[in-house]
Amino acid sequence: MDQHMAMQSAEGLSHDHSFKVTGILGKVNGVATFGALHTACNNYGECQKMTLTPTKGHDDCMPALAEIPVTLAKYGHAPVKVIFTDNVRGDKSALERAFPSLLHDVSPVPSSTLADLALPDGWHVCRLGSTFQINSRMNCLMDELHGVDDGGELFIAMDLEWPVDRETGIYGKVSLISFAYEKAVYLIPVAQYTQDDGYLKLPSSLLVVLRSKRIRKIGVQVKGDLTRLYNDCGFSNSDELPFAGALELGPMAKDQNMTDHARVSLSDLTELVLRRYLPKDESVRVSTRWDDPELSSEQETYAALNVYAAWAIYKAFSTIPSVGPVTPSTPAGTHIQFMSRVGGLTVAYGYIARHQPKQFNRENVTKTRVVVTISSITVPAYLVRAELLSSHQETSLSTLGTQLPFSMLCCRRDLHTCAAHDQALDIHQAPPSPPPYQPIKTPYHMSELDTAQAVDLGEPSLMADDRPDTSSLEQATSDAEKDAHGLHQAESLAELVSCAISIEISEVRSRVIGV
DNA sequence: AAATGAACCTGGGGTAGAAC
DNA sequence: GTTCTACCCCAGGTTCATTT
Structure with missing residues (x-):
């Protein structure tokens, strides 16, 4: 059975874990013997690997998957060109290690061409080197806080630096605190406050600010x-x-729909929001010299730019019109983003229609639904919910809106309010044909394959005539009952896979694709 | 290298709304 | 009123991005 599966081609591959099977397997003292069943199928739906694993961790399933490229080469099949997974972010790097062919002719997203971020005119960097200077500046901050309305808040950007030895992983205590506030960056070296026990004893005024x-x-x-x-x-x-008082920019960016996740770096935010490149020299960033008594000009510039970037991003967020859910009280004419059901991707822009009839195209306009006028489409292939259409079949936006603008019924939860938007189109040109793929050795350990089968790797000579006779299988596929719905799904998937497999005609950003 | 927390997966249960 | 579906939330486990 293993050999039969190993002999199948797999230019396209999909994999996933199932937890149902392991639930009905025998238990030892009430404890399940396996945690998951991991399965990988090729683009014809044929099982390529099936492994019972203790957990769904990569360590348990990737060694089995890594055998696939070896057997593909052994039997003369083309290497894997694309893999479908339900967790692209989680699986991508591990899959690319197990299937080096996934990295063939992949063009990484180009590095930034934006101008470097710099402190604007009018800003100055102030080093607070003594306790007196720190107390003076922190007391000024507290005075300003007392000046705002009762319960009001004061906003400052903050960043820390500490020494790290990348070789050993040993890191020291925080050695520099940076604040940015109202056209000034304050650099506070705190290594001088290290006590004999190794802990920091910060000035009381600084503690008051940090605790506020x-x-x-x-x-x-x-x-x-x-x-x-x-x-x-x-x-x-x-x-x-x-x-206390932390205010994270990542979740703010997500709330503003600037990113689809809150785990975004400061440099990415700088590019997204400020349209500037935040230089992060690794030799400065990760260094053992952050607790030196005197910081270099590169270190001071690095620290100042980091904290200024956070300040400027926050200020930019403050000027962006608020983004929020569409509620029953949202007035007609409000600009909206039409979001995808999965992934929170903006698929179209428009505004809430002025006339909200009781029925729209024979579908009830309930309190969870709203009629919108679509003015621009960003994802023409997005399939609109079947229950919103009189045909009761999922239909693409481009089919519904052959002419812009057009009206359609939407679920309110799929809509976000936004500012007026001008759609821009990207024009891509097809790159020249890539050179043929040259196999790269996988880093995963090959147990049996290494010794018994790897000797044949250089001779992909098994031809069709050499394949074992499968005519006497226990159950012939011709006996199977046809499943019309399944057939339709399979045809759609085959079309998708064949499209993904023939992606040489356009630029490839990744060969690991989400399902 | 280490710490931290976001984000993802799963199955299961509950709820709201739409369709009949 | 019943049934069905979609959605939301939860907990536990895992992985990864970010920071220096």
Whole structure:
């Protein structure tokens, strides 16, 4: 059976875990013997690998998958060109290690061509090197906080630096705190406050600012920074008040629909929001020199730009019109984004129609539905929910809207309010044909294949006539009952796979695709 | 290299709304 | 009123991006 599966081609591959089968398998003292059944099928739906695994971790399934490219080469099949998975982000790197052919002719997203970020005119960098200077500036901040309305908040950008030895992984205590506020960047070296026990004893005014919930500290992963600083002060096992007021830019970017996830880096946000490139020199960023008594100009520039970027991004967010859900009270004419059901992708733009009839194309306009006028489409192939259409069949946006603008019924939860939008079109040109793929050795350990089969790897000589006779299989496929729905799905998938397999005609960004 | 937390997967249960 | 479907939430486990 294993050999039969190994002899099948697999230019397209899909894989997934099932947890149902392991649930009905025998248990030992009530404990399941396996956690999941991992299955990989080729583009004809033929099973290529099936493995019972203790967990769904990569360590349990990738070695089995990594045998596939070896057997493909052994039997003269083309290497895997595309893999479908339900967890692209999670599986991509592991799959690319197991299937080196997935990296063939993949063009990474080009590096930034944007201008470098720089402190604008009017901004200055101020080094607070003494306790007196720190207390003076922090007290000014507290005075400004007292000046705002009762319960109001003060917003400052914050960043930390600490020394790290990349070779050993050893890292030191926080050595520099950076603030950006109202055209000034404050650099506070705190290594000087290290006590004999190794913990930091920060000036009291600085602690007051760090503990204030009303002084919001803006940054990327700033919550983690505050936790780190709190621990470096030796407060983790005490009743000391926590450092509070973190305001994360990542979730803000997600709320603004600027990214589809909150885990976004400061440099990516700088490009997305400020349209500037934030230089992050690795030799400066990860360095053991952050606790030096005197920082270099490169270090000061790095720290100042980082914290300024956080400040500028926050200011940019403040000027963007609020994005929010469409509610029953959202007025007609409000600009909206039409979002995909999965992934939160914007598929079209438009506005809420002025006339909301009781029925639209024979479908009821309920309180969860709203009629919108679509003015531009960004994803023409997006399939609109079947229950919203009189045909009761999922239909693409491009089919519904042969002429713009057009009206359609939407689920309110699929809509977000937004600012007026001008659609821009990208024009791509097909690159020249790629050179043929040359096999690359997989890093995964080949147990049996390494010794018994790998000797044949250089001789892909098994021809059709050499294949074992399968006419006497226990159940012939010709005996199977036809499944019309399944056939339709299979045809659609085959079309999708064949499309993905023939992607040489256009630029390839990744050969790991989500399903 | 290490710490942290976001994000993803799964199955199951509950709920709201639409269709009949 | 019943049935069906979609959606949401949960917990547990896993992986990965981000920070220095």
